[in-house]
Amino acid sequence: MSVKKDAMSGKDVRNGTSKHFLERCASTNEYFDIAFKVMLLGDSAVGKTCFLVQFKDGAFLAGSFIATVGIDFRNKVVAVDNVKVKLQAWLTEIHEYAQKDVVIMLLGNKSDMVSERVIKREEGEKLAREYGVPFMETSAKTGVNVELAFLAIAKELKHRAVQQPNEPKFQIHDYIESQKQKSSCCGFL
Numbered sequence: 733m734s735v736k737k738d739a740m741s742g743k744d745v746r747n748g749t750s751k752h753f754l755e756r757c758a759s760t761n762e763y764f765d766i767a768f769k770v771m772l773l774g775d776s777a778v779g780k781t782c783f784l785v786q787f788k789d790g791a792f793l794a795g796s797f798i799a800t801v802g803i804d805f806r807n808k809v810v811a812v813d814n815v816k817v818k819l820q821a822w823l824t825e826i827h828e829y830a831q832k833d834v835v836i837m838l839l840g841n842k843s844d845m846v847s848e849r850v851i852k853r854e855e856g857e858k859l860a861r862e863y864g865v866p867f868m869e870t871s872a873k874t875g876v877n878v879e880l881a882f883l884a885i886a887k888e889l890k891h892r893a894v895q896q897p898n899e900p901k902f903q904i905h906d907y908i909e910s911q912k913q914k915s916s917c918c919g920f921l
């Protein structure tokens with residue numbers, strides 16, 4: 733999962749001032765303060781669409797698998813410390829290089845498929861350590877850690893965008909370690 737910053741749409745959220753000019757998301761009708769783009773990257777069938785649907789609608793898309801062709805585009809607004817952050821997700825292969833300040837997280841999805849596990853949790857943790865990114869195992873089916881993955885990204889982005897001078901830096905690794913549910917994984921997003 734990776735995220736890059738979007739334009740602030742002309743709102744004044746600098747230094748955490750309370751001057752938030754709420755905008756409304758056209759597709760969900762929800763108000764938000766700041767918007768960021770989220771991209772889910774991974775091999776076909778690892779569960780990117782299901783992961784997003786679980787986060788957005790709280791439901792699992794069971795049944796026959798239809799590969800996404802083109803861009804699958806959804807919006808969701810999450811609240812972080814009273815700031816409404818809009819996350820847009822682009823589900824497709826993204827032929828674009830990430831910006832330097834991109835926020836990246838490694839997810840091992842399908843953690844509910846215990847007996848069919850093909851990748852050890854330790855392997856995921858090792859890979860994440862090599863790249864210096866947070867890692868967690870998730871399940872789009874049961875919902876384990878789905879909300880947390882998006883919330884951690886939203887918190888990191890919000891803290892970067894609306895950082896108070898005396899506020900301690902948000903530690904995404906620590907936050908995830910304290911919040912994540914351990915489970916048993918198969919495909920990497």
Ligand SMILES: Nc1nc2c(ncn2[C@@H]2O[C@H](COP(=O)(O)OP(=O)(O)OP(=O)(O)O)[C@@H](O)[C@H]2O)c(=O)[nH]1
Nearest residue numbers: 776777778779780781782797799800842871872873
């Ligand atoms: N058991 C289980 N099955 C899952 C999970 N996530 C997705 N699936 C199943 O895996 C298959 C592929 O899921 P998709 O979400 O369509 O995969 P995708 O990564 O979006 O695939 P592309 O569109 O080809 O990129 C579907 O049959 C889903 O029902 C999960 O967490 N657990």
